Amino acid sequence: MGQTILIVDDDPDVRDLLREGVFAGDEYRVLEARDGPDALTLLGQEAPDLILLDLVLPGLSGMDVLVAFGSHGVQAPVIVMTEDRDLNAAVEAFRLGAADVVTKPLREAEVAAAADRVLERVRMRHERDALVSELQTANEQLSAQVTALSTLHDIGESVVALRDLESVFNRVLEAALALTGADHALLLLRDDRSDSLILRAGQNLPLAMLDRLGSAVRDELADLVMQSREPLVASGDGLRRFKAGRDRYAVAYIPLTVQSAAIGVLAVGNHQSMRAFDQGHARLLKILASYAAMAIVSVRLSVMLDQRSRQLAQVQHELHAWQLQHREWFEQGFAALRPPLETAQSALIWLQQNAADLPVEVLTLHLTDVAVRVREALAHLRALEQPPAQAE
Secondary structure (H helix, E strand, O other): OOEEEEEEOOOHHHHHHHHHHHOOOOOEEEEEEOOHHHHHHHHOOOOOOEEEEEOOOOOOOHHHHHHHHHHOOOOOOEEEEEEOOOHHHHHHHHHOOOOEEEEEOOOHHHHHHHHHHHHHHHHHHHHHHHHHHHHHHHHHHHHHHHHHHHHHHHHHHHHHHOOOHHHHHHHHHHHHHHHHOOOEEEEEEEOOOOOOEEEEEEEOOOHHHHOOOOOEEOOHHHHHHHHHOOOEEEEHHHHHOOHHHOOOOEEEEEEEEEOOEEEEEEEEEEOOOOOOOOHHHHHHHHHHHHHHHHHHHHHHHHHHHHHHHHHHHHHHHHHHHHHHHHHHHHHHHHHHHHHHHHHHHHHHHHHHHHHHHOOHHHHHHHHHHHHHHHHHHHHHHHHHOOOOOOOO
């Protein structure tokens, strides 16, 4: 549709001249009013691009109508038509907000030139306003992105510093909801033994999902993201083709990757609000997912190291207990060996000194006693060859 021109003049010949001469092309749509009240009525229904106003009207004068335009907030520029000799009227019209002045009797070329000038100024003002609006929008978006990235950095640092998985899950899901305004958020992690996806955590989940927390789930969208390791954003009819998307209007699925391997999926969805996610949301969630993956791996490694540390401490404790037990066992064994050996040694020394003077019967008795002591010592030695059972 072309530009709309409102002509306010009580002279039908003037209106015909303007409509059929100056604004006759298809690029114009012409509205006509005979006086001020007619013009104000039309302006309540239409928003013209340009108004041509005669200053000499029946009833309300053109000056009065200009004042009424201002009080009614009319935005269209006004070209006033005045008598050739009425300079004061032209000055007053400019003071009241007129954009240009043409004199009667009207000349088509003069009116066309004035209309072109005014419409060009309007076009340039609209372009300027549009550029200013675009710049403001871009600045607001940039400011929002900077704020989001700064917030995301703080969130990332706090997530990575956490040392238990439940705290990591809760912080990541809270951040996902805050960054996207989603209705719900969830975390799926791959189980290394079954290779299936487990719904490990969720916030604001629909009732159907709450029952599946901690269980393996079949989600075609999550499977696609795990295979491609690329974010997926979907909404509307395209989403409803998938079973996992039938009860949600919009979703965003982001892979959790570590060294190019997908360990799970971070997902947000809208099951109440009819609002889609965009690539800006996907970019923010991708950064959050990177922090989440690092934190999950860090916590898992920390848990593994803690387990290994406890196992090593247990082994060290058992080894120390074994050493104490064996030390006591050896001490007891050597304590048991000492008396018979010392007795046998004393007997042998005595026999060595007195054997030549002893009768055979006495010598035999002493040698028998030595043999008993030696056998007793050998029994203790054999006992030392069998270590004691380890204490439970």
